[in-house]
Amino acid sequence: MAQLSSASSRTASFILRILAFAFSLISLIVLATNTVIAIDSDYDESKVHFQDFYAYRYMLATIVIGTAYSLLQLVASICTAVSGREGILVLAFFGDKFMSYVLATGAAAGFGVTVDLKRITDAEGLEMSKFYEKAYASASLLLLAFICTAVLSIISAFILPRRSL
Amino acid sequence: MAQLSSASSRTASFILRILAFAFSLISLIVLATNTVIAIDSDYDESKVHFQDFYAYRYMLATIVIGTAYSLLQLVASICTAVSGREGILVLAFFGDKFMSYVLATGAAAGFGVTVDLKRITDAEGLEMSKFYEKAYASASLLLLAFICTAVLSIISAFILPRRSL
Numbered sequence: 001m002a003q004l005s006s007a008s009s010r011t012a013s014f015i016l017r018i019l020a021f022a023f024s025l026i027s028l029i030v031l032a033t034n035t036v037i038a039i040d041s042d043y044d045e046s047k048v049h050f051q052d053f054y055a056y057r058y059m060l061a062t063i064v065i066g067t068a069y070s071l072l073q074l075v076a077s078i079c080t081a082v083s084g085r086e087g088i089l090v091l092a093f094f095g096d097k098f099m100s101y102v103l104a105t106g107a108a109a110g111f112g113v114t115v116d117l118k119r120i121t122d123a124e125g126l127e128m129s130k131f132y133e134k135a136y137a138s139a140s141l142l143l144l145a146f147i148c149t150a151v152l153s154i155i156s157a158f159i160l161p162r163r164s165l
Numbered sequence: 166m167a168q169l170s171s172a173s174s175r176t177a178s179f180i181l182r183i184l185a186f187a188f189s190l191i192s193l194i195v196l197a198t199n200t201v202i203a204i205d206s207d208y209d210e211s212k213v214h215f216q217d218f219y220a221y222r223y224m225l226a227t228i229v230i231g232t233a234y235s236l237l238q239l240v241a242s243i244c245t246a247v248s249g250r251e252g253i254l255v256l257a258f259f260g261d262k263f264m265s266y267v268l269a270t271g272a273a274a275g276f277g278v279t280v281d282l283k284r285i286t287d288a289e290g291l292e293m294s295k296f297y298e299k300a301y302a303s304a305s306l307l308l309l310a311f312i313c314t315a316v317l318s319i320i321s322a323f324i325l326p327r328r329s330l
Binding site: 053054055058093097100101104105106107108109110111112113115116117119120150153154157160 | 218219220223258262265266269270271272273274275276277278280281282284285315318319322325
């Protein structure tokens with residue numbers, strides 16, 4: 001029974017790590033390429049980059065850290081599966097916990113700034129809906145990566161003390 | 166040894182719950198009273214409420230839920246201390262985990278929107294620095310409440326399987 005649940009939790013963890021990596025990588029690409037030509041009510045054009053807003057810069061930082069972490073954990077879980085040895089469970093426990101907070105704050109900052117920025121620029125008659133669509137898409141993907149990491153964090157919390165105590 | 170660590174983790178939990186409740190309550194008061202008269206470059210005045218921005222509304226929602234939860238857990242831990250019985254550890258484990266995410270996203274949305282809103286209104290020559298000071302104060306207090314809940318979540322993760330397995 002313990003053997004079975006250990007094997008199934010390892011498989012679930014592996015799938016979740018692949019998903020977390022994929023979501024954060026796509027989120028990174030979508031955000032990093034988010035640049036539009038904004039058109040105001042006088043038909044004047046201006047270029048808007050995601051770097052123009054601090055919240056998106058923070059979001060990018062969280063995505064980069066999240067992608068690197070999930071890639072690292074993915075490689076580590078392949079190594080432990082191949083060698084048949086135990087991974088460093090305490091690292092996974094604190095790592096997953098910390099990373100899930102980082103991703104949650106990144107997604108929240110992204111959503112928070114997008115919803116109010118959109119209202120302000122809409123009120124000013126600035127047409128840049130494509131920019132917000134991509135920002136929402138990136139934040140949503142980051143939210144999915146966060147959910148995967150949060151579930152991983154629950155799994156690693158249950159695995160950790162069972163073996164170390 | 167186990168007795169000692171159990172007693173000390175219970176004391177630490179109790180102190181952290183008091184702190185989390187205090188921080189979120191003060192954060193709630195600071196945010197809920199955040200209204201200023203904004204003065205633009207033509208000396209025109211306009212009233213700005215925190216409710217004018219969706220990110221602050223979300224932040225308020227997270228603070229209200231956080232305050233209610235920490236009060237509930239505080240009462241529950243007093244009850245279990247008085248009766249000498251065990252509390253419902255699974256509820257604390259998932260509750261602390263969930264609430265720490267809720268508070269983290271609330272603080273992140275608050276910080277994210279404040280930093281970029283301030284830059285936009287400063288560029289427009291709108292004087293409302295008092296508003297942002299209170300917004301930052303509220304978000305910082307919420308961040309402290311989150312840190313307390315995150316540590317509680319780690320403690321409850323270590324307590325839970327030790328007793329239930």
